[in-house]
Amino acid sequence: MPAMARRQRRTxxxxxxxxxxxxxxxxxxxxxxxxxxxxxxFFGPTSWYMNHETNAAYGRKxxxxxxxxxxxxxxxxxxxxxxxxVHSRLAEPMRKFCRNLSEEIIRxxxxxxxxxxxxxxxxxxxxxxxxxxxxxxxxxxx
Numbered sequence: 001m002p003a004m005a006r007r008q009r010r011t012x013x014x015x016x017x018x019x020x021x022x023x024x025x026x027x028x029x030x031x032x033x034x035x036x037x038x039x040x041x042f043f044g045p046t047s048w049y050m051n052h053e054t055n056a057a058y059g060r061k062x063x064x065x066x067x068x069x070x071x072x073x074x075x076x077x078x079x080x081x082x083x084x085x086v087h088s089r090l091a092e093p094m095r096k097f098c099r100n101l102s103e104e105i106i107r108x109x110x111x112x113x114x115x116x117x118x119x120x121x122x123x124x125x126x127x128x129x130x131x132x133x134x135x136x137x138x139x140x141x142x
Contacts, residue, residue: 024079024109071130072098079109 020030059066074094076085085091086105095101 023107066097068098069100071100071102073102073104074098076103076105077108078105079107081109 020027025033072094074085074091076091077083078086083090091103
């Protein structure tokens with residue numbers, strides 16, 4: 001899908017104006033996103049991911065050969081068709097390098113748009129495990 005979105009942008013394609021789906025994004029969140037994009041444009045925020053050479057150089061210096069052993073929670077946005085991670089192979093490197101990975105899928109077009117109460121449920125057990133581990137480590141050290 002990202003290639004399709006890029007091609008549509010280059011050709012001047014305009015996405016149709018469709019009604020907001022309250023199950024996907026609230027009116028307040030939509031207003032915040034629209035205001036920011038009107039002010040700053042879309043290209044800048046998405047350019048964070050275009051620094052491949054510098055990111056690769058940084059990754060080569062990573063400890064533990066780049067593997068993360070601490071608990072990691074990745075939240076997929078079910079309706080994100082530009083950065084689609086639910087059915088595509090895009091998340092495979094994360095699955096390889098995050099050895100203690102939990103994944104949850106929320107009903108949202110963008111993960112930040114859906115991070116509300118429904119996100120607390122998958123996070124709380126992971127956070128509880130992290131805090132228990134930290135407490136146990138501190139007790140052993142004492």
